[in-house]
Amino acid sequence: MTRIFGPVPSRRLGRSLGIDVIPHKTCTFDCIYCECGKTTDKRCLREEFYPLRELLDELDNHLGKMSEKPDVITLSGAGEPTLYSRMGELIIESKKLIDIPVAVITNSSLMDKKDVQEELMPADILLPSLDSALKESFQLINRPHPGCDLKKIIDGLHRVLRKFQGKVYLEVLFLEGVNTDRENLLALRSVIKTLDFDTIQLNTAVRPGTEKTAHPLDINKLEEIRQFFGPKAEIIAAPKVQAEKTETDAEKKILSLIQRRPCTVEDINRSLGIPVPGIVKIIYSLFEKDRIVKEEHGRDTFYTAAARDKN
Ligand code: SF4
Incomplete structure (x- = not known):
């Protein structure tokens, strides 16, 4: 990798x-x-x-x-x-x-x-x-x-x-x-x-x-x-409002993965082979577009698609 x-x-x-x-x-x-x-x-x-x-x-x-x-x-x-x-x-x-x-x-x-x-x-x-x-x-x-x-x-x-x-x-x-x-x-x-x-x-x-x-x-x-x-x-x-509204290819891949199941950064890294800092940047960008939500379970942070993406 x-x-x-x-x-x-x-x-x-x-x-x-x-x-x-x-x-x-x-x-x-x-x-x-x-x-x-x-x-x-x-x-x-x-x-x-x-x-x-x-x-x-x-x-x-x-x-x-x-x-x-x-x-x-x-x-x-x-x-x-x-x-x-x-x-x-x-x-x-x-x-x-x-x-x-x-x-x-x-x-x-x-x-x-x-x-x-x-x-x-x-x-x-x-x-x-x-x-x-x-x-x-x-x-x-x-x-x-x-x-x-x-x-x-x-x-x-x-x-x-x-x-x-x-x-x-x-x-x-x-x-x-x-x-x-x-x-x-x-x-x-x-x-x-x-x-x-x-x-x-x-x-x-x-x-x-x-x-x-x-x-x-x-x-x-x-x-x-x-x-x-x-x-x-x-x-x-x-400022949050500066985010582009369209998705890049990497963002689409991550969205498609987390629509299927909540994932940690490491899960995304293992599934898609994208280096961790790249995933972190994409996650920021998806937050700014309100496409993603975060859930804490113990010491793990899971990311999942925002409600409108799940429909
Ligand atoms: S814990 Fe603090 S210093 Fe370490 S990566 Fe996160 S923000 Fe940077």
Whole structure:
């Protein structure tokens, strides 16, 4: 099964060709707003989950079939990509295959580790996130592995951003009543002021998260926060109404499957062979079109067709 997906249109990166470097929901965090379901393997230990050579061959093969160059290669996945222990080599070798920027989306949790700091340097774009600078809110929102220490994460961010030569888009995701009080905003702003980045991108939970307590922020409140953070801040939360109403082929395949029986992301992956991050993006899109509903059973999240699709 290929770990390469896309290119998919990304609000922040253009046409992004993704490399899924970690198994589904292997993460250092278990964020209450996570759109990929609950974390099933919470860890800080890095691993070569898939052989580096295999990933590079798949990438080479995928690029060979594309008629148009993507804008960027993005290391991502339904979890934390910096957990991939050969990330640095993957970035360097990918750039030998095609002359386009490589981006890494990360929750910043492993930036205190020297190997991660060094391996991130050959990337061209970093998209780190930091949702709170206060320990209590950090625990509440991100539900980190016990090995993650907020102070060390912030120190690590400083170290990486001081040395990093490429673009840095820092993301903060705000949840109503969780990290939007004055104490949180002041603490975040004072940390962010000391970091070297290009833009700070403000987001909210625009799609259903893991927990019902993850409420999105009203756009007016997000705008107030944007002003509070100053000229480098921009809002990236996409309004629901912007979704296209027609379905792509991949969306049709997923809809047809879940019309027959409720499925988890892993069920869809096993049945259709679509890489997990691609499925997650399609699921977002189907939510925005009101074509899909989510049901929780124990630790599993099932997706099923909305009522009108079942008729
Ligand atoms: S939102 Fe990102 S960092 Fe948080 S649990 Fe999901 S994959 Fe991990």
